Structure formats: C-alpha cells, structure tokens
Amino acid sequence: MSHVKINHVEKTFPGSKNTEPFTVFKDIDLQVAPGEFVSLLGPSGCGKSTLLNIVAGLDKATAGTVQVKEKTIQSPGPDRGVVFQEAALMPWMSVRENVEFALRKQHGKAESREKAEYYLKLVHLSKFMKSYPHELSGGMKQRVSIARALSMDPEVLLMDEPFGALDEQTRTMLHKEVQYIWEETNKTILFVTHNIRESILLSDRIVLMGTRPGGIRTIFDVDLPRPRDPASQGFADLEKDIMNVLEKEIEKVMREEMGDDFRNKKAGLLYSSNRNMGDHI
Amino acid sequence: MQRILVGFIIALLIGGFLGVLLGISKLADETLGSLVIALQSVPSIVWLPIALILFQGSPLAILFVVVLGATWPMTMNMRMGMKNVQPILLRAAKTMGYSGGELVWKVMIPAAIPNLLTGARLAWAFGWRALMAAELIGRGGLGRTLMDARDFFNMDLVVAIMVIIAAIGLIFEYFIFSKIERRVLSRWGLNTN
Ligand SMILES: Nc1ncnc2c1ncn2[C@@H]1O[C@H](COP(=O)(O)OP(=O)(O)OP(=O)(O)O)[C@@H](O)[C@H]1O
Ligand SMILES: [Mg+2]
Numbered sequence: 252m253s254h255v256k257i258n259h260v261e262k263t264f265p266g267s268k269n270t271e272p273f274t275v276f277k278d279i280d281l282q283v284a285p286g287e288f289v290s291l292l293g294p295s296g297c298g299k300s301t302l303l304n305i306v307a308g309l310d311k312a313t314a315g316t317v318q319v320k321e322k323t324i325q326s327p328g329p330d331r332g333v334v335f336q337e338a339a340l341m342p343w344m345s346v347r348e349n350v351e352f353a354l355r356k357q358h359g360k361a362e363s364r365e366k367a368e369y370y371l372k373l374v375h376l377s378k379f380m381k382s383y384p385h386e387l388s389g390g391m392k393q394r395v396s397i398a399r400a401l402s403m404d405p406e407v408l409l410m411d412e413p414f415g416a417l418d419e420q421t422r423t424m425l426h427k428e429v430q431y432i433w434e435e436t437n438k439t440i441l442f443v444t445h446n447i448r449e450s451i452l453l454s455d456r457i458v459l460m461g462t463r464p465g466g467i468r469t470i471f472d473v474d475l476p477r478p479r480d481p482a483s484q485g486f487a488d489l490e491k492d493i494m495n496v497l498e499k500e501i502e503k504v505m506r507e508e509m510g511d512d513f514r515n516k517k518a519g520l521l522y523s524s525n526r527n528m529g530d531h532i
Numbered sequence: 533m534q535r536i537l538v539g540f541i542i543a544l545l546i547g548g549f550l551g552v553l554l555g556i557s558k559l560a561d562e563t564l565g566s567l568v569i570a571l572q573s574v575p576s577i578v579w580l581p582i583a584l585i586l587f588q589g590s591p592l593a594i595l596f597v598v599v600l601g602a603t604w605p606m607t608m609n610m611r612m613g614m615k616n617v618q619p620i621l622l623r624a625a626k627t628m629g630y631s632g633g634e635l636v637w638k639v640m641i642p643a644a645i646p647n648l649l650t651g652a653r654l655a656w657a658f659g660w661r662a663l664m665a666a667e668l669i670g671r672g673g674l675g676r677t678l679m680d681a682r683d684f685f686n687m688d689l690v691v692a693i694m695v696i697i698a699a700i701g702l703i704f705e706y707f708i709f710s711k712i713e714r715r716v717l718s719r720w721g722l723n724t725n
Contacts (some may be wrong), residue, residue, distance in 0.1 A: 309623055327626040339624040342721045352638075353628040385721025403628065506670050 254439045255306065255407050260315035262301050275301050276465030279315070281458060283407070288433055289441045290450035293460030293468075294497070294504045299443040303411050306441065307333045320406050329357060330398030334410040338392035340384040346395050347371065347380040353399045370398040373432060376475035390421035390490055394428065401432065407439040411470075415445065426452055430478065447493050452479050459493065461500040463507060469496055535591070535673065536663045539598030543655050547603040548648065551610020555644070556636055561611070568607055576601030576615025576658070577665040584670065594666040594673075601662030602655035609651030646713075646720055653709040660701050 261277035275366055276300035283289050291299045304310035306317050308327035309466060317324045319331060327333075340349045347367050354363035371380055374394040393413055400408055414422045430453065433440060444450050450457045457471040475485045550568065554561045579600050583593035617640045625639045641648075665674020674693055681689035 307627055309626060326631075327623075327629070329627070329629045331627065333627040334622070335620060337620055338617075339620040341621060341639070341642070343645065343719060352625075356629040383719060383721060400627075480678065 254285040254287070254320060255281075255283040255441065256316075256318040257281040257302070257306070258316050258318070260302070260305060260312045260317060262298065262305065262310070262367040268419070272284045272400060274313075274465070276460070277314070281467065283439055283441060285439055286437045288442065290442045290444055290454040291460060292444060292447065292450050292457055292493070292497070293446070294462060294501045296504065297460045297500070298465050299460060300411050303333075303409050303441065303443050306407075307331050307409050309333075329353070329403040330406045332405035332408045334393070334396050334400050334413045336412045336415045338389075338396040338397075340392060340395055342384050344383075345380065346376065346382050346384070346387070349384070349395060350399045350402050353403050357403070360511045366402050366456070367398075370402040371395070372465045373401070373435065374428065374446055388404045388421070390425060391419050393417065393425065397429075397432070401436065401438070405438070407441060409441050410441045412445065412450070413442075422449075429453060444475050447490055447497070448481060451475070451483065451489055451493075457493065459496055459500075462504055468500065535595055536598060536659055539595050540602055540656055540659050542595075542599050543602030543606055544652060546599070547606025547651065547655060548610050550603070550607040551612075551637065551651070552614055552641065554607065554611040555614020563642060565611075568604060571600075572604035573607065574584070576662040576668070580666055580669055589670075591670075591672060594663065594670050597666040598659045598663045602659035603672070605654035605658055606651040609647045609654065610644065613647025613651075614640050616647070617643040646717060646722055649709070649713050649716055653705060653713070656704055656709065657701070660704070664697060 257279055259277075260279040261274065263274040263277075266272040279302060281289075291302065293299055301310060305312045306319070308322065308324050308331065311394060322330075324331075325426055340346075341352065344352060347364070350367035350370060351363045354366050358366065368377070368380065371377055374397055376394055376398065378385060378389065379391065384395070387395070397410075397413070414425050417425065426449065429440075429503050432438070433453075442450070442453060451473055457473060458467055459469045459471065460466065461468040471489065473479075473489065475483070475489070550564070554565050554568070576597050578598050580593065583596040587593040607614050621639055621643060622635055625635055630638060640665065651656075663673070667673040668679055669675075674697060678690060678693045681693060682689075
C-alpha cells in the first residue's frame with residue numbers, strides 16, 4: 252500500500268499569442284510508501300517544482316491524478332505540508348503565531364498554542380517563539396517553516412529545495428535536523444533538490460528526472476546504512492552513478508539553450524556534485 | 533476639528549473598502565480603477581459648489597469635500613498594498629487550508645498594512661487641506677475665522693491662525709502617523725536601517 256500515488260501525470264502550460272504550448276512532462280508515475288523519504292533530482296527546468304506543486308494542489312495537472320492516502324487531490328490542504336525555498340512566514344506574526352496560524356484552521360486556541368510550542372521545540376527554536384521573522388537568520392526561518400508544515404500533522408511533507416538558499420554550514424546543520432525530525436515523526440517526505448549529495452544523504456530513493464521530453468529517467472535505491480557518511484565508498488559510487496545519468500541530461504539542456512555554442516563534451520566538468528547545478532545554467 | 537475626524541474616518545472606510553475591492557478584483561480594477569484615477573486628479577475643493585447645492589449650504593457640504601479629498605489617496609495606496617502581497621504568502625496559506633475571503637482578510641489585508649498607513653497619512657494630509665480650503669470659502673471653523681480676521685484687517689490673528697493650522701497638520705503627520713508607521717514598519721521587518 253502506498254501513501255502517495257502519482258498516476259500518469261502530465262503538465263502542459265497552454266501557449267499564448269507568442270509562445271507554443273509547452274509540455275513539461277507527461278506520464279509521470281511514482282508511488283511513495285508510508286514513511287519513505289523520496290528525493291526528486293534533476294536539471295533546472297525539468298519540472299521538479301511543478302510536480303511538487305501538483306501534489307500540493309497549488310498547480311493543476313493537465314492529465315492524470317495524484318492520490319494521497321487513497322484520496323484524490325483537488326486543491327491544497329493541510330494533509331500536505333509544504334516547505335518552500337523561501338520560508339514564506341507572515342512577517343507581522345511572531346514565530347509562534349506563524350505556527351499557530353497553520354493550526355487554527357483545524358484546532359482550538361489552546362490546542363494550537365500547545366502544538367505550536369511542541370513543534371517549535373522539535374526544531375529547537377523554543378527560545379525564539381516570541382521573535383519576529385525579520386529577527387531570525389535564514390536557517391532559523393526555514394526551521395520555523397518546517398515546524399509550521401509539520402504541526403498540521405500532514406500525511407506527507409513536501410519540500411521544494413528547502414535549503415537551496417542557505418550557506419553550507421547551515422545546510423549541513425539542517426540536514427541533521429531533517430533526519431532527526433524524519434526519524435522522530437515517521438513522516439513521508441517528498442524532497443526536491445539540485446544537490447546530489449543532499450539527496451544521497453537523506454533519501455531512501457532518488458527519482459532522477461530529465462527534460463525534453465520531461466519525465467522520470469531512473470530511480471536509485473539508496474541502500475546505505477544511516478547515518479550516511481559522504482566519505483564512504485558506497486556513497487561515492489552512488490554519487491558517480493547518479494552523476495553519469497545527470498550529466499547527460501544537463502548536457503542536453505545546455506545544448507538546447509545554448510545551441511551550437513555548446514561544444515564542451517564534458518558538461519560534468521562544470522559541476523561538482525555538491526553544487527547547485529541551476530546556478531550555472 | 534470634528535469635521536476632519538469624521539471625514540477622515542469615513543474616507544478611511546470607503547477608501548479602504550474600495551482599495552481592497554480594486555486590489556482583488558480585476559474586473560473592478562479595470563472599470564472603477566480608471567474612474568478613481570480620474571477623480572483623484574480633481575482637486576477636491578472643486579466639488580464645493582456642487583456640494584453646497586447638494587446639501588443646501590449645510591455643514592455637510594464641507595464634510596463631503598473633505599471625504600472626497602481624503603478617499604482617493606487611501607484607495608490607491610490600499611490597492612497597491614493588496615496587489616503587492618507576496619504570492620508565496622498566499623500559496624503558503626493555501627496549503628494550510630485557507631481560501632477565498634479568509635485569504636483576503638487574514639493574509640492580504642495584514643500584509644498590506646504598511647501601505648494602508650501610507651494611505652491614511654496621505655488621506656489625512658489631503659483631507660486637512662481640503663477642509664481648510666472649504667472652510668475658507670464655505671462657512672465655519674478655522675478657515676472661517678481666518679477669513680473674518682482678514683476682513684477686520686487683523687493681521688496678527690491671521691498669522692496666528694495660520695500657525696495653528698500648520699501646527700495641527702504637523703502634529704498629526706509627524707507625531708501620530710510617523711510614530712505608528714515606524715512601529716508597524718519595524719514589526720513588518722521593513723525597516724531599512
Ligand atoms: N506558468 C508557467 N508558464 C509556462 N511555463 C512554465 C510556467 N511555470 C513553469 N514553466 C516551465 O516549466 C518548466 C518546469 O519548471 P519548474 O519550475 O517545475 O522546474 P524545476 O525543475 O523546479 O527547476 P528548478 O530546479 O530551476 O527549480 C520550466 O521549463 C518552466 O519554463
Ligand atoms: Mg524548482
């Protein structure tokens with residue numbers, strides 16, 4: 252029994268006067284088991300965010316359906332918590348009020364407060380409950396955003412490059428935090444990233460997506476023991492495997508976008524696997 | 533004094549409501565929006581003759597002019613605020629199960645409060661100018677006293693009243709509004725320093 256079922260999903264943006272209709276991907280099939288941590292990895296523009304937004308209900312699929320716990324998705328809802336690249340906190344609310352805001356839709360006042368405090372403690376932000384978002388660092392804001400999404404006790408947590416805008420150290424710290432939270436809460440997580448290492452470090456499975464035509468290329472099972480060690484042989488081997496497939500995809504994107512100017516046979520030279528590939532494209 | 537307060541509050545309510553409407557409804561913005569821009573460019577004192585006829589010279593005429601002067605800046609700023617709400621905030625709220633009117637009330641309007649304040653400050657400034665102009669020509673209030681003083685060639689009184697007018701305007705604009713504004717801006721994290 253799977254928790255999230257993506258069935259033959261297609262997304263086509265309708266063309267306008269000056270643009271052709273554009274099919275981002277079609278026939279996406281993916282099933283995520285309860286408690287599973289799945290990463291979506293792929294070159295910029297392959298539709299990772301689009302797919303995540305469809306699952307979130309913020310975007311409509313052109314064809315196909317998404318089911319979460321047997322229920323077909325029609326609109327956004329608190330059964331799917333979303334963490335965006337920006338923390339998207341309401342600037343006029345304190346940290347605690349931001350989390351309570353997500354809870355008030357379903358819970359009473361006292362209960363909301365209690366839950367908000369519990370989840371802020373989980374992300375180690377008890378001390379900052381009364382602070383306002385502009386008083387927090389980027390990493391702290393993102394932790395509030397994670398607490399807010401978790402507090403609704405969603406069936407699945409959707410994260411779209413949640414650490415993409417953070418520096419290396421903060422990111423490393425948040426990786427630990429996410430692993431801890433995932434183990435604590437047993438949440439099903441769908442995680443979008445550019446970063447190969449990040450995906451190996453965190454996931455049970457890595458779904459590699461490609462462009463033109465957009466779709467799922469390969470799915471890698473990550474059978475390494477946790478906590479994962481980036482210096483281990485298994486880690487490095489998997490990283491190389493993923494890199495090989497990804498290189499081809501990136502090369503294709505670059506050739507499309509740069510046309511004949513692109514002569515570099517080894518696109519991979521441009522990327523270290525720990526970089527955000529999108530930055531270079 | 534009472535006239536400007538009443539006029540100001542009415543203008544805030546009408547302007548706030550219109551601004552929200554223009555901000556969330558494309559249809560309203562395309563139809564009413566251009567009308568508001570047109571009305572905004574008419575100095576409100578121009579309405580006084582019509583107002584005097586409409587209200588048959590009653591003090592309501594001055595109130596009417598004050599409201600007309602103050603409403604449009606409030607409307608335009610509120611509209612701006614509603615349009616500039618970060619889409620990501622709305623998307624986030626939707627994922628929590630908020631929709632429709634709740635999004636407007638709980639996300640868009642609070643997010644637009646800094647603009648609302650700018651609108652209110654401008655509304656006050658415009659309303660105050662409209663009031664003085666209307667009182668000079670119409671009857672009553674400081675403006676009336678100012679005209680009387682002139683009629684009696686009482687220059688001291690004229691200057692004194694002008695100082696009072698300036699002082700009242702200043703007190704409101706700089707002490708009350710900028711204080712509130714500073715607090716709100718820092719709460720909203722919009723302080724640049
Ligand atoms: N509103 C839209 N109208 C037309 N095309 C769009 C629209 N939104 C996205 N696209 C296209 O859909 C494709 C997928 O976009 P998406 O943001 O999902 O990519 P992504 O994989 O998340 O990329 P990144 O890694 O850079 O975030 C892109 O090629 C983009 O140009
Ligand atoms: Mg994206």
